[in-house]
Amino acid sequence: MLRKSVTQSFGAAISSWTTDHLTDTVVRRSKRMMLDTLGVGLLGTSTPVFQTALQYSRKYEAKEKSSVWGRPGLTLPAQYSAFVNGIAVHAMDFDDTWHPATHPSGAVLPALLALAETLPDKPSGLQLLLAFNIGIEVQGRLMRFSNEAQHIPKRFHPPSVVGVMGSTAATSKLLGLSAAQCVEALGIAASYAGAPMANAATQTKPLHIGNATRRGLEASLLALYGLEGNKHILDIDSGFRVFYKDYTPTEITNGMRGGPFRWVLEDQDVAFKRFPAHLGMHWVAEAAAAVREKLLGEDPNFDFGQVRKVTLRVPQSKYIDCPFPKTEHEARHSFQFNGCSALLDGHVSTDSFTDAQIERKTLKDLLLTTQIENPEDNPSNFDKMYCEVQVQTADGRIQTARCDTFYGHWRNPLKQVDLVRKFKANATTVLSLEVAEDIVSIIDDLENIPDCTVLGSCLQTIDQSARGASVCGA
Known part of the structure; x- marks a missing residue:
């Protein structure tokens, strides 16, 4: 059997991973990540950078439209919904942080929720969980190809590099792309990657997350329509290697052809912040x-x-x-x-x-x-x-x-009661307490929810009387 390239192995893995690969630990941890991301995103809709990005994005229209968080009745084309909602997630630097250093969830979840609303067959909560974890997994594996990535970044903001690849992997899965199409999507996405650290501590930094989630979705859609990229983007010196000087990639073999598989998220949990600032x-x-x-x-x-x-x-x-x-x-x-x-x-x-x-x-x-x-x-x-x-x-x-280890770090994780408390405090700046509690319940039972787009209904609802039902979207 001919050995696959690293890029081909990623494409094959993205297309072949199934919900059977999900484990209890990964489901539990990723649901915590989703809940926290939605909360900080809702809080972020009050910021000037979100307002500016929304004003710009409202210039664009499409037949298929996706929700803008915290703005009832307002929809945008999926890419722009992902863009503004991704910006909201990082607008106050309140979103989760991983090791090696990146903000993994904000680059993935807004794109998935925006895309899900446009699909004729709405994905289930379990399908959303799988796609989300694939997006997280790809980021984790790419960062582990470099020792440089282990340290606080100096040259570029990691979500703008690995985040766009994660968004591409996740949305490729939700779109049902073939292994070959996933390879093309990764090739396309690499040309969207990168943002200099010079824009840290400015209003532009949240755009790194917004661009990552939006551009990853665009790369997947372009691959769906037949656009081609470099089929060895993860292998060659002039490909993804340009971002990391010590980049040494390896193909994905575990979990393929029925073999053993272990998610990066099982071994490396994320940090949840208790206040909106850089993790340090x-x-x-x-x-x-x-x-x-x-x-x-x-x-x-x-x-x-x-x-x-x-x-x-x-x-x-x-x-x-x-x-x-x-x-x-x-x-x-x-x-x-x-x-x-x-x-x-x-x-x-x-x-x-x-x-x-x-x-x-x-x-x-x-x-x-x-x-x-x-x-x-x-x-x-x-x-x-x-x-x-x-x-x-x-x-x-x-x-x-x-x-040595603050409360919220992956070695000293937030208790679930404190994570939920943080979510409610953030979400109720935009939503009623009843709606916020509905979101907590949906995320808690996400693997059993038949239609994940019920979350979109919750994220736009402002008050209880406007809903007329006890469960969002019911």
Whole structure:
């Protein structure tokens, strides 16, 4: 038997994986990812970047239309629905994060839900779960072909590279493309990939997710219509390898021809954020909050104006070393801002990134005392990094706390009750509590739902009276 190329093996796997390959662990973890993604996406529909993208996208029309989350009665062509909903997911940097580093769910779920609404035969919840996990799996495997991908990115934003490939794999599966068509789709998608890190901490960063999910869907549709790409895109030096200098791909063999199979998601869970900021901020916030407790334990009336020096010992990463952020997006990517916010308030929350909080004098004074150190034993790696916060007061006291694994990290995952609480807090900024609870119930029983597009009905419903039924879309 002739050996397949890596690209051919991916195409064969995407087309041949079935719901029988899904495991209880993967179903449970991916449903948590879906619920969290929908919640942060609904919250993100309130942001200026979402509003701008929606205004642009409404210029386009098509016979087949898909829902815009949080906008009842408003539909767009599937690609643009995926685009704006994907932007909403990452608009506040509140979405899940994986290792190696990427935001896996937002690049996949908006495209799948948009596509599902346009198909004549509506996919079941189980089919949605399979397609979603294929999109996650492809991202995970591609990142594992590179040691560079293990570290906090420096050159490009990973969702813009592996995310578009994951969206392509997922939507190819939902479209029922053949193995050969899946190969073409991956080839097409690679020409949509890539976004420089220079746009991190700006309004443009959420477009990386929006573009990934939209372009992946477009690549699959173009392959369906017969467009061809390079059939060895994952193999050759001038193909996917251009994104990773140490890229060493291997073909997919496990799970083929009835052999053993194990999903990447079974071995590597994702991190869920408790506040909307870059993942690295969660270490520094937890450590800073612990220092605050120590200071207040010594003196319940401690005046934080008496702080003379704050030292943050964190990994080296230029784009999240931002001493004096001026915008909410810069603040979400600032070790200094999040450390000082947690020191002053005991936590970081959605409200921490408002103009009023960013501009408060007490915070700015504390930022002036703050310095960064990059210990050699603290790698720029979400699986190995730590954060240590040290505070020196005017009377010479020193308090220190260290965070090795924050609550929400894959080593210390959010309890289901806290994940649901986060979802409801986010979703009810747009939907009624009753609708939010319906979504929780649908996701919880997704593998038994005959028509996954019921989620689209929920995501557009604003209040209970407008629905006239106890279950979305009923």
